[in-house]
C-alpha cells in the first residue's frame with residue numbers, strides 16, 4: 244500500500260511552489276490508490292506560527308488538497324527512540340557554524356574536528372558512510388551523489404532543538420510512509436536522508452521531486468513574492484480552477500482545471516523538471 248504525505252512547514256503562507264509539490268504528492272498517492280497523510284512540520288518551534296498554520300489549512304482545503312488522515316505534529320513527538328537507534332553513528336560536535344563551513348577535504352564532514360573526540364556536549368551529528376550513492380527519482384531518473392559533500396548532518400542542535408533531517412526521516416519511518424514527494428531543492432540531499440532511513444532499519448521510500456518554482460527575480464519564493472501566494476490570488480478574485488490552470492502544466496498536465504480532471508492524466512515522469520520562473 245502506497246502511503247504518501249503532505250508535510251507543510253507552518254513558517255510561511257502557501258505559495259505556488261508548495262502547491263506544485265503538494266499537488267504532485269496528492270496525485271501520486273491517489274493515482275496508485277494509496278493513503279495520504281497530513282503532518283504539520285513544526286519541529287522548529289522558533290519558526291512555526293499558529294496563524295500561518297491556519298492559513299495553510301484553509302488554502303489546502305480551498306484547493307481540494309485533502310488528506311485521508313492527520314498524524315501527530317512534529318512538536319508533539321518524541322525523537323529519543325530514533326536517536327537511540329542511530330546511536331552507533333552519532334557524535335557530539337562543538338564546531339561553530341563558521342568552523343563547520345570551512346572547506347574540508349572532500350567529504351570530510353566534521354571528521355578531524357570532533358568525530359573521534361568523545362565530546363559529551365554540543366550538537367549531535369550523524370556520521371555519513373563514504374562514497375557516492377545512487378537512487379532513482381521518478382521524475383529525474385537515476386541520480387548519483389556523494390552525500391558527504393554536504394557534511395555530516397546535524398540531528399540535534401547545540402540548543403537541543405531537533406533538526407528537520409532527523410524529524411522528517413524519523414516521522415516518515417514511524418508513519419509508514421512509502422512515497423516522498425517534495426520540491427526539487429531537496430533532490431541532491433536525498434542521498435543523505437537515504438542513509439538515515441537505512442540506519443533506522445527501514446526500506447527507503449519512492450522519491451519524486453517536483454519542479455522548483457522561482458519568483459520573477461529568479462529567487463526562491465518567499466514572503467516578498469506576495470502575488471505568488473494562494474491567499475493573495477484568492478483575495479484578487481482567483482478561483483481554484485485559475486490556480487490549477489497555472490500549476491498543473493508544471494506537472495505535465497496542461498489545460499486541466501481541477502485535481503480530479505488531472506488525476507487520470509498523471510504521469511510522475513512527465514512535464515518539465517524546472518526550475519519554473521514565474522512571469523513578471
Ligand code: GLU
Nearest residue numbers: 250251252284411424425
Ligand atoms: N516540510 C518540508 C517542506 O516544507 C517537506 C518535507 C520533506 O522533506 O519532504 O519543505
